[in-house]
Amino acid sequence: MKIRVYYEDTDAGGIVYHTNYIKYCERARSEMVFASGAPEFSDAGYFVVSKLVANFRASARLGDLLEVRTRTLKLARASVLLAQSVYKIGSLKSDCEPELLFDAEVTLAFLSGGKPSKISSEYAAIFGGLESE
Numbered sequence: 001m002k003i004r005v006y007y008e009d010t011d012a013g014g015i016v017y018h019t020n021y022i023k024y025c026e027r028a029r030s031e032m033v034f035a036s037g038a039p040e041f042s043d044a045g046y047f048v049v050s051k052l053v054a055n056f057r058a059s060a061r062l063g064d065l066l067e068v069r070t071r072t073l074k075l076a077r078a079s080v081l082l083a084q085s086v087y088k089i090g091s092l093k094s095d096c097e098p099e100l101l102f103d104a105e106v107t108l109a110f111l112s113g114g115k116p117s118k119i120s121s122e123y124a125a126i127f128g129g130l131e132s133e
Helices: 019-036 121-127
Strands: 002-004 046-056 065-075 079-090 095-112
Touching: 019 046, 019 065, 019 079, 019 095, 019 121, 065 095, 065 121
Parallel strands: none
Antiparallel strands: 002 065, 046 095, 065 079, 079 095
C-alpha cells in the first residue's frame, strides 16, 4: 500500500510523527481485508493487536511517498503474526531506491464474544501466507 506524507502526519519540523508508522501499518492490514471482500466486521469475530514490537530506523518527511509491505510469518489457531515494513520509495521531486524506515512484528488475536477464538476460514484465507504490497 502506498501512502503520501501530508502536513498532518508530521511534527513542526516536517518529520513524520512516530505513532503514524503504526497507523500506516493498521491501514495496510485493513486494506488487505477490504481487498479480500470479507466483511470488515463479523459476528464470527474480530482481530485485536495483542503484541507489537517496533523498530524505528529512519525518518520520513513531508511529501515523501511511502510503501507499507505486509507478510504473514505465522498463522495459528487464534492468532496471526505479521511482519510489516514501511519504506520510503520517493519524494516530491523523484522516485528513489526503497529505504527501510520502520519495521514491526504485529501479533493479532482473533476474538469472539471478547474471548480468544479460532480464526474463521474467511479470515484465515486472507492471512494464510498472503503477501501484500
